[in-house]
Amino acid sequence: METVNVGVDTLQRIIKDLESAVNVCYNVDSSQDEDYEKSYPFATGYSRAAMQCAVLDLKNILDITT
Numbered sequence: 001m002e003t004v005n006v007g008v009d010t011l012q013r014i015i016k017d018l019e020s021a022v023n024v025c026y027n028v029d030s031s032q033d034e035d036y037e038k039s040y041p042f043a044t045g046y047s048r049a050a051m052q053c054a055v056l057d058l059k060n061i062l063d064i065t066t
Contacts, residue, residue, distance in 0.1 A: 006061050014054050021050035 024046045029038045036042050 004061060010057070010061070014057050017050050018054055021047040 024037075025043045027038055028040055028043045029035070030040065032038050
């Protein structure tokens with residue numbers, strides 16, 4: 001098994017960003033039409049962007065260490 005060295009700060013940022021996306025999804029409330037940040041489309045876009053960033057960050061970590 002190969003291993004990689006990654007700074008704790010990098011992992012903490014990736015985790016924080018993904019946890020933020022999870023919280024956005026948990027806070028969806030379709031009864032609040034005036035608050036777009038609690039809408040399903042916002043949560044979908046926000047979480048998709050967070051996952052795309054996490055994938056890119058992880059790929060970059062692998063590229064740096066190989």
